[in-house]
Structures are given as structure tokens and as C-alpha cells.
Amino acid sequence: MIDVLKIIEFKAREAAPIRRGDTPFCVDPNQKNSQIQKLPMQFIKKTTLYAALLLAFIGFGLSQQAHAQLTVQATGTVLQPLQMTGTDLNFGNNIFPGLDKGVDRTESGAAQFDISGEAGKEVTATLTLPSEMSDGSNSMSITFGPTDGGHAMASTDQASATSFDPNSPLTTTLDATDGSLHLWLGGTVSPSYNQPAGTYQGDITLDIAYTGN
Amino acid sequence: MISDPRRSIFTGGDRLFIDHPPTVNTLCFFYQGRACVLSIHHLKSLFVYMKKLFTILFSLMLGMVADTLAQVHVAPPAVYLDESRTSGRIEVLNSGHRPAEITIDLGYGYPESDSSGNIRMKLFETIPEDAPSATDWIQIYPYQFELQAGMRQTVRFAVFAPDSIAPGEYWSRPIVSARMIPERLTSTDDEVQARLNIVQRSILALNYRQGPVHTQPVMDSLQVRKKSGQLEVQTFLRRKGNAACLGNLKVSVVSLRDRENTRIKSREIAVYRRLSRTIRFPLQELTPGPYRVEVEVNGRREGPHPDAIIPFKPVRRSTVISL
Numbered sequence: 001m002i003d004v005l006k007i008i009e010f011k012a013r014e015a016a017p018i019r020r021g022d023t024p025f026c027v028d029p030n031q032k033n034s035q036i037q038k039l040p041m042q043f044i045k046k047t048t049l050y051a052a053l054l055l056a057f058i059g060f061g062l063s064q065q066a067h068a069q070l071t072v073q074a075t076g077t078v079l080q081p082l083q084m085t086g087t088d089l090n091f092g093n094n095i096f097p098g099l100d101k102g103v104d105r106t107e108s109g110a111a112q113f114d115i116s117g118e119a120g121k122e123v124t125a126t127l128t129l130p131s132e133m134s135d136g137s138n139s140m141s142i143t144f145g146p147t148d149g150g151h152a153m154a155s156t157d158q159a160s161a162t163s164f165d166p167n168s169p170l171t172t173t174l175d176a177t178d179g180s181l182h183l184w185l186g187g188t189v190s191p192s193y194n195q196p197a198g199t200y201q202g203d204i205t206l207d208i209a210y211t212g213n
Numbered sequence: 214m215i216s217d218p219r220r221s222i223f224t225g226g227d228r229l230f231i232d233h234p235p236t237v238n239t240l241c242f243f244y245q246g247r248a249c250v251l252s253i254h255h256l257k258s259l260f261v262y263m264k265k266l267f268t269i270l271f272s273l274m275l276g277m278v279a280d281t282l283a284q285v286h287v288a289p290p291a292v293y294l295d296e297s298r299t300s301g302r303i304e305v306l307n308s309g310h311r312p313a314e315i316t317i318d319l320g321y322g323y324p325e326s327d328s329s330g331n332i333r334m335k336l337f338e339t340i341p342e343d344a345p346s347a348t349d350w351i352q353i354y355p356y357q358f359e360l361q362a363g364m365r366q367t368v369r370f371a372v373f374a375p376d377s378i379a380p381g382e383y384w385s386r387p388i389v390s391a392r393m394i395p396e397r398l399t400s401t402d403d404e405v406q407a408r409l410n411i412v413q414r415s416i417l418a419l420n421y422r423q424g425p426v427h428t429q430p431v432m433d434s435l436q437v438r439k440k441s442g443q444l445e446v447q448t449f450l451r452r453k454g455n456a457a458c459l460g461n462l463k464v465s466v467v468s469l470r471d472r473e474n475t476r477i478k479s480r481e482i483a484v485y486r487r488l489s490r491t492i493r494f495p496l497q498e499l500t501p502g503p504y505r506v507e508v509e510v511n512g513r514r515e516g517p518h519p520d521a522i523i524p525f526k527p528v529r530r531s532t533v534i535s536l
Contacts, residue, residue: 081288085309086393086411095405111411117290122480124324124334133407140407169333189407200407203392209334209416211324212459212481212514213291 084208085114091189098193105150105186106159112184113206114155119179121210125151126169128205133189135198141190142202150184158184171211284309285360285391291418292370292387293521299372303417305389306365313391317356317368319348320386320416323457323485330447330491334416336386347383347421350374359394372421380424381455384485387417418483420457428454429525430484430510437506437534444494444536448508451487456523458484461514464492469503469533481514499536507531 089111095101103109117123127149132139150161153175164170166185174181185204286306294301307313321344322336340346352371360366370387391413429452436447444466452458462482468474476499478492511527 081286081306082290082415083284083286083308084391084413084415085284086413088411089409091407093404093406095407097405101407111409113411113413114284122332124332126333130409133409140405142407142409169331171332187409191405195405197403197405200405202409203412204409205390205412205414207334207336207388207414207416209324210290210418210481211332211334212483213418 082117082208082210083115084206085112086206087112089185089187089204091187095189095191095195097191097195100188100190102188103186105148105161105163105184107186110158110184110186111204112155112158112182115174115181115183115208117174117179117181117210119174120176121179122171122173122212123181124169124171124207124209124211125181125183126207127166127185128207129166129187130202130204133200133202135196135200138196138198138200140192140195140200142187143190144185144187148186152182153180155180155182157182285313285315285389285413285415287389287415287417289417290415291420291521293420293422294370294372295422296424299374300369301419302367302369303387303389304365304367305360305391307360307362307391309393310362311393312359312361313393315358315360315366316390316392317353318388318390319351319353319419320388321346321348321384322386322416323384324483324488326487326489328489330445330489332488332490334386336388336416345381345383347372347374347385347419350383350421351385351419353387360391370419374421374423378423379455380426381422382426382457383421383423384457385419385421387419389415389417391415422456426454426456426523427525428452428456428458428523430458430460430528432508432510432528432530435506435508435530435532437532439496439536442496444496444499445491446494446506446508447489447491448510448530449487449489450482450484450510452484454525458482458510458525459514459522460484460510460512460525462490462492463509463511465505465507465509466494466499467505467507468500469505474500482510496536501536503533503535505531505533 089103090109091101091103092109113125115123115125129144130142132141134140144166146165146167147163149164149166149170150158151164151170151172152158152161161182161184170183172181183206189200284307286304286308288304288306292301292303305315307315320336321340322334324332325335326332337344340348350373352373354369354371355366356368358366368389374383392410431451431453433449433451435449436445438445438447446464446466448462448464450458460482461479463477463479466476476494478494480490480492482488482490507529508531509527509529512522512524514522
């Protein structure tokens with residue numbers, strides 16, 4: 001990295017100008033016989049990479065701060081907020097007619113539900129799952145097995161989440177410290193051998209309620 | 214002084230002299246003891262490279278979290294109204310980065326348990342005629358709206374109860390559905406794509422009280438058993454009076470040899486009709502010997518506001534077991 005950026009004096013003389021396409025160059029001012037050396041492009045690119053990463057992290061941090069500010073505002077003005085975040089169950093686009101395609105609850109395409117409420121309180125979570133998906137004209141079958149659901153207190157525990165049957169209600173307690181609960185859901189689509197090409201969609205409904213109300 | 218006839222660069226000490234027309238801009242700096250020169254042309258291409266890199270990196274980071282930024286808050290989870298306070302409100306906040314479609318419906322239901330004491334929220338598709346339902350008397354405004362990212366909306370409930378209804382508590386379950394407006398999927402003509410969108414529903418409680426209300430839980434029976442490495446304490450409760458019983462179920466497993474070896478668990482309960490609750494204790498935490506299992510239902514809980522809990526006389530039952 002650059003240790004210091006010094007202001008260099010220069011003055012114009014009637015001499016050969018630096019032209020477009022000229023390679024950046026360096027000279028050692030302390031060496032009498034210093035050869036013209038190409039400025040290492042690795043240095044330039046490394047510098048710009050560091051700068052870009054720094055800007056990216058700053059931008060990301062600002063967006064998260066705004067998110068956190070909204071969260072703080074919500075908890076400052078209401079009591080016992082019940083909140084949910086969700087990501088869709090995505091099977092992607094490499095679905096082949098006639099071949100079942102599954103998404104495991106531990107995979108990145110699994111649906112994820114992040115629930116937050118009053119710490120230590122018990123909630124019941126009920127999933128309403130579709131039996132088919134549609135592109136508006138055609139349908140495709142989808143199933144959910146008894147181990148396609150998983151739940152854990154920490155969002156980082158997707159791989160080790162406790163299994164549950166998503167076809168039955170889940171009753172559990174929110175984390176005793178921060179009131180969080182995380183659910184994951186996988187599933188399997190079963191396209192027919194002559195399944196028409198298209199974008200198939202459906203809805204998963206998650207009902208959340210405190211059991212003590 | 215060192216000169217280079219090709220570049221016309223003259224250096225002396227810590228100064229670098231560059232021969233060039235004044236219209237050519239340069240960036241000059243020292244790097245590892247060497248004087249370096251970048252012309253404006255290099256700077257422009259460097260800027261484009263940096264811009265591309267930044268865009269890619271930031272998009273990657275935003276993409277990693279974009280789907281998790283769809284977040285809907287609903288508060289409070291329960292509203293209690295009466296003759297002197299016939300309107301209430303909830304707040305719905307979209308703290309995510311995508312707009313959401315919000316719909317509020319009114320259902321009827323209450324917590325129900327199965328034979329094993331597991332709880333679920335029972336919502337009736339068809340409300341029984343003799344049910345103490347308040348759904349027909351409640352107006353909601355607004356009941357359907359699009360909530361932009363970062364915005365909040367107040368939803369008001371107004372109860373217009375008939376004058377002829379008997380004193381008591383009448384129930385309703387506002388259901389706040391939030392559906393993030395999905396991003397469009399793109400596919401080619403020969404691809405099959407599939408995605409399930411999430412609809413999140415927060416089921417609240419809205420109880421309206423007309424006239425004097427009273428409630429009292431009754432503990433019909435208590436069962437204690439060992440199952441799958443756990444000590445299960447199952448309580449069978451029913452409710453008397455004209456209002457739901459909101460209370461606290463406390464189960465204590467007390468060693469008769471060592472009083473300090475006590476395990477206590479509590480759960481907030483809502484007994485609308487009948488309720489069976491099972492509290493489990495790992496057997497590995499209980500040393501063999503005699504124990505007294507004590508169960509108490511009391512009204513000591515922190516409600517959304519003081520008027521929510523209708524006072525009642527605590528009920529207790531205990532039994533002695535041997536592990």
C-alpha cells in the first residue's frame with residue numbers, strides 16, 4: 001500500500017509529453033542509474049480492490065444501520081412486537097421433466113422464517129403447504145416430508161436444526177435471551193415427463209401466535 | 214539528478230520533475246521508495262475498474278441479505294376492549310427493503326390441545342352459532358394496503374356490539390397477512406422454474422368484554438409419567454365463568470430427600486374452553502428417589518396492559534412419585 005502520498009513538483013518544458021497508452025512508470029530518485037520501471041499493475045489493482053472493499057463495507061454497514069434504526073424505533077414505541085422475516089423456497093431453474101427435484105432444509109434454497117417476539121414466550125407455528133404449483137395454465141406436484149422442517153434458536157444453526165414435520169403445528173418457545181426462533185423448510189417438486197416449460201409458483205403460509213393469549 | 218531522455222523525468226532529492234505539456238494531468242506519488250507517475254488516461258481506466266469492482270462487491274453483499282430484509286412487525290399481539298373502550302389499534306411496520314401487501318382478516322379461534330398436551334391455535338372455518346364471537350361486530354380500517362419498505366401503518370379496530378348481548382367476553386382473532394411483493398422470475402422458453410412465495414400471518418387476539426366478567430380455572434386431573442427419557446407432567450384444565458382465563462402454569466418437581474434439588478418450569482396459558490398442557494423435565498437431571506410434583510395455576514403474568522388479566526383464585530394440586 002502507499003505509505004505516503006507526496007506532492008510532487010513538476011514543471012512543463014518543451015519535451016516529449018506522456019501519451020495515451022503509456023505504461024505507468026516509476027523511478028528511484030535516489031539511484032543515479034535508476035532504470036525506468038513499469039509501475040506494478042498488481043499494486044494498482046490491489047489498491048483499488050482495497051478501496052472498493054472499504055466502500056462496499058461502508059455502504060453495507062450504512063444499510064444495516066438503517067435497518068437496525070427501524071428495528072429500534074419499532075421496539076421503542078410498541079409492546080411485545082411479533083415480527084417475521086421470510087425467504088422463499090426456491091427450486092431454481094434446473095428442473096428436468098420426469099425427475100423429482102428436492103431442496104433439503106439445510107440447503108441455501110430452503111425457505112427460511114426468522115421469528116422474533118417476547119423472550120421465553122411460547123408460540124405455535126402452523127404451515128399451510130400447497131400440494132401443487134402453477135404457472136397459470138399448468139400445474140406441478142410438490143410434497144413435504146416429515147423431516148422437511150427444521151427449527152433452531154440461532155440463524156446459523158441451519159445445518160444442525162431440530163427436525164420437525166411441517167405438516168403438523170410446531171409449538172416451541174422463543175429464545176430466552178433475544179426472543180428469536182428460526183425455521184427452515186425444504187420440499188420436493190415432481191414434474192411430469194412432459195411438464196411444459198414455465199415459471200411455477202405457489203404460496204406457503206406460516207401462522208404464528210402466542211399460546212398464552 | 215537523473216534524467217531519462219524517453220520520459221524527460223528529472224529527479225533530485227525528494228523532488229520529481231516531469232516534462233509534459235500543462236494539459237496532461239498526472240498523479241505522482243512515492244511507492245516503496247520509487248517515484249511513480251500515472252497519467253489521466255490510466256486514472257480513467259482505473260476509475261472504471263474500481264467502479265465495476267465496487268458494483269460487483271456491493272451487489273453481492275446486498276444480494277446476500279436482500280431476501281432477508283423482508284421483515285414485518287406487528288404489535289401488540291393482543292387487544293382488550295370493553296364498553297368504555299370500544300376501539301383499539303395495532304401498528305404494522307415494514308422494516309425490510311421490499312414493499313409488502315398487508316391484509317387483515319377476522320377469524321375466530323383459541324388455543325387448543327391434543328391428547329398429549331401439545332398446543333395449537335384452532336381457527337374455525339365456520340363459527341358455531343353459540344360461540345362467543347365478536348367477529349361480526351368489528352370494523353377494521355384499513356384492512357388491506359401496500360406497505361412500502363421502511364413505512365408503518367396504524368390499523369384501527371372499532372367494536373359495535375349489540376345492546377342485547379349477555380355480559381361476558383367475546384373473542385376474535387385478527388389475522389395480519391404479509392406478503393412480500395415477489396421479484397419477477399425470468400426463464401427461457403425451454404426451462405422449468407419453481408418457487409414458493411411466503412405469506413406470513415400473525416394471529417392476534419382481540420377480546421371484547423361486556424358488563425361484569427369473571428373467570429376461574431378448574432384442574433380436573435393431573436398425570437405424571439416417564440416417557441422417552443423425560444418426566445411428563447400433564448395437567449387437564451377447564452374454565453368456568455364468562456371470560457377466558459389468562460394465567461400462568463407453574464410445575465415444580467421437588468425432591469423429598471433434598472429440598473434444594475428442585476426443578477421448576479412455568480408457561481403462560483390461556484384457557485378459553487378446555488386445555489391440557491404437558492411440561493417435560495429431562496430424567497437425567499433428576500436423581501433417583503421420591504419427589505413431590507406440585508402444579509399451580511395462578512394469575513401472575515405480565516400482560517399487555519393491567520386490564521388484560523381477569524383475577525381468579527389460584528388452583529393447586531400435587532402428587533408424590535418415585536423415580
